[in-house]
Amino acid sequence: MEKKTFKEDPRYRQTNKETLSMVILLIANIIWWYVFAYGLGSRPPEEYTYIMGFPAWFFWSCIVSFVLFSILVWIVVSVVFKDIPLDSFEDEKKGGKGK
Amino acid sequence: MNLSSSYLIQLWIPLGLYLLIMLYIGFYSNRVVSTVSKRNFLGEYFLGNRNFGGYVLAMTLVATYVSASSFLGGPGTAYSQGLGWVLLAMTQLPTAYITLGILGKRFAIVSRKVNAVTIIDVIRERYDNNPLVVWIASMGAIIFLIVAVVGQFVGGAKLFQTITGLPYIWGLILFGSIVLIYTTVGGFRAVVLTDAVQGTIMVFGTVVILIATIMAGGGISNIMHTLKTINPDLLTPYGVDNFIAVPWISSYWVLVCIGILGLPQNAIRAMAYKDSKSMHRAIIIGTVVSGVLMLGLHLTGVMARAIVTEIPQGLTTDNVMPLLAMRLFPAWFAGIFLAAPLAAIMSTVDSQLILISSTIVKDLYLNYINPKVNDDQRKLTSTSMIITALLGLIAILASIKPPSLIIWINLYAFGGLEATFFWMLILGLYWKRANAAGAIASMITGIVSFIVISRVWPRPFGTHPIVLTLILGLIAFLIATYATKPPKEETIEKFWGV
Numbered sequence: 001m002e003k004k005t006f007k008e009d010p011r012y013r014q015t016n017k018e019t020l021s022m023v024i025l026l027i028a029n030i031i032w033w034y035v036f037a038y039g040l041g042s043r044p045p046e047e048y049t050y051i052m053g054f055p056a057w058f059f060w061s062c063i064v065s066f067v068l069f070s071i072l073v074w075i076v077v078s079v080v081f082k083d084i085p086l087d088s089f090e091d092e093k094k095g096g097k098g099k
Numbered sequence: 100m101n102l103s104s105s106y107l108i109q110l111w112i113p114l115g116l117y118l119l120i121m122l123y124i125g126f127y128s129n130r131v132v133s134t135v136s137k138r139n140f141l142g143e144y145f146l147g148n149r150n151f152g153g154y155v156l157a158m159t160l161v162a163t164y165v166s167a168s169s170f171l172g173g174p175g176t177a178y179s180q181g182l183g184w185v186l187l188a189m190t191q192l193p194t195a196y197i198t199l200g201i202l203g204k205r206f207a208i209v210s211r212k213v214n215a216v217t218i219i220d221v222i223r224e225r226y227d228n229n230p231l232v233v234w235i236a237s238m239g240a241i242i243f244l245i246v247a248v249v250g251q252f253v254g255g256a257k258l259f260q261t262i263t264g265l266p267y268i269w270g271l272i273l274f275g276s277i278v279l280i281y282t283t284v285g286g287f288r289a290v291v292l293t294d295a296v297q298g299t300i301m302v303f304g305t306v307v308i309l310i311a312t313i314m315a316g317g318g319i320s321n322i323m324h325t326l327k328t329i330n331p332d333l334l335t336p337y338g339v340d341n342f343i344a345v346p347w348i349s350s351y352w353v354l355v356c357i358g359i360l361g362l363p364q365n366a367i368r369a370m371a372y373k374d375s376k377s378m379h380r381a382i383i384i385g386t387v388v389s390g391v392l393m394l395g396l397h398l399t400g401v402m403a404r405a406i407v408t409e410i411p412q413g414l415t416t417d418n419v420m421p422l423l424a425m426r427l428f429p430a431w432f433a434g435i436f437l438a439a440p441l442a443a444i445m446s447t448v449d450s451q452l453i454l455i456s457s458t459i460v461k462d463l464y465l466n467y468i469n470p471k472v473n474d475d476q477r478k479l480t481s482t483s484m485i486i487t488a489l490l491g492l493i494a495i496l497a498s499i500k501p502p503s504l505i506i507w508i509n510l511y512a513f514g515g516l517e518a519t520f521f522w523m524l525i526l527g528l529y530w531k532r533a534n535a536a537g538a539i540a541s542m543i544t545g546i547v548s549f550i551v552i553s554r555v556w557p558r559p560f561g562t563h564p565i566v567l568t569l570i571l572g573l574i575a576f577l578i579a580t581y582a583t584k585p586p587k588e589e590t591i592e593k594f595w596g597v
Contacts, residue, residue: 006596015204022200037336045331053319066390073386083375088212
């Protein structure tokens with residue numbers, strides 16, 4: 001069977017890149033959360049060390065991860081994400097909703 | 100609780116003011132609806148004309164999924180389980196960046212291509228106008244969401260009862276009718292704008308109560324020391340007596356983080372923003388806001404253990420936050436803080452109500468029952484508003500004394516929605532081969548297996564049933580898709596072509 005070909009929307013290459021960056025960020029977030037929580041938190045509570053009053057595992061896996069990943073999201077969005085038009089091209093041709 | 104009447108009056112002033120502002124936003128949005136509705140009523144009433152900027156988008160996204168449980172039940176459990184429960188809550192940090200980052204732009208582009216107003220519009224076009232796909236998805240959304248609305252109404256009325264002493268039924272009527280009025284008259288725009296105000300109140304309330312709690316407990320070190328004397332388990336990631344096992348907590352990454360992509364009330368927000376820039380800003384703001392709320396509220400719940408040492412008789416740990424607010428703040432300020440959990444509930448209910456209404460009106464009534472109404476904007480307006488109002492009334496009536504069927508379904512509402520929509524949305528957007536047979540197979544397998552697994556095998560391999568459910572749903576999707584023909588060429592071209 002012969003496949004009909006059509007030109008793929010060029011914006012999708014960009015959106016795929018953006019999606020991939022978010023998936024990588026998510027995986028990094030899960031690993032960070034897991035490694036610090038159970039790497040530092042598995043010992044008995046008597047042996048815990050404390051940072052700013054919090055048990056170290058909690059400080060790294062909950063507080064630092066919040067700050068760190070907020071900053072990373074900001075960096076990734078500024079670097080990877082592009083300001084692309086969302087309207088369909090037909091609208092623009094018609095002089096409709098395009099900018 | 101026994102409260103003096105002067106205390107109640109001071110408490111009521113900010114609460115009443117808050118409720119009036121919500122009504123005002125409803126009527127303000129109604130003016131926009133009536134000016135726009137001559138041209139494009141459905142697009143305005145159910146999607147606010149895709150006109151929202153970054154801050155509003157971030158707030159509506161976060162406020163919609165932050166519900167009663169993040170303000171009452173969640174901190175209550177943190178109170179009894181300690182820091183491990185905060186660790187669990189932190190699995191929700193990525194919600195904003197994955198919802199908008201993964202669904203966001205693709206969904207916005209596609210929905211403009213096919214001129215979609217609802218999630219099911221996109222699904223219908225993507226799966227070759229297959230009526231079975233539309234009906235199963237719509238019924239799934241309607242049933243699970245109505246039940247979820249009832250659950251939130253009950254929570255809201257109970258909260259009203261606890262904090263103001265108003266009898267349950269009056270709390271329900273007052274609270275329910277305000278949500279109902281602003282949602283009905285103002286549509287999606289009112290829902291989103293009230294969400295923005297409600298989200299702001301939630302963030303403000305959370306930061307203030309966290310700081311006040313740390314100060315009242317004499318600093319973090321002091322509080323942690325007190326917790327250690329109460330029970331050293333409170334400081335571990337495992338909870339008291341290993342309550343929070345590792346496979347169980349890990350499956351929350353699926354239930355409340357990745358699975359969120361399958362909640363239609365969240366996904367619809369990925370269609371509603373103005374331009375790329377607004378979405379980029381919303382990803383950043385939304386991540387920070389959800390982090391502040393999740394970390395702040397649950398950590399406050401944990402530390403409350405050192406301050407509210409005993410829960411008064413007749414109350415449960417769900418009341419920890421209201422008790423704490425009344426302990427820490429003067430009445431008028433407690434009133435502001437208590438508006439926050441109400442805001443959390445209202446911002447969840449309104450989004451669910453408008454989504455059910457859009458499913459009934461746009462996806463079922465106009466598609467299959469009475470397509471002629473499409474040309475009559477006035478009739479569309481009245482039909483949509485009447486259906487929204489009726490739905491709300493039914494939900495309020497059902498909340499007076501919730502039938503046991505509703506309580507039963509409510510257990511499955513959250514996961515049920517994810518099981519219905521998750522693969523259909525993700526694969527529909529990113530996989531050309533995905534077809535209607537696959538969507539139907541994954542929805543049916545998902546819903547049935549979620550309910551069955553939850554009942555007969557509540558912790559498969561130590562995890563939450565949603566994990567196995569989504570795996571089975573994916574397998575069903577793949578088998579059914581490969582066993583049947585690919586979707587129509589036109590569909591693929593419409594979605595992927597220029």
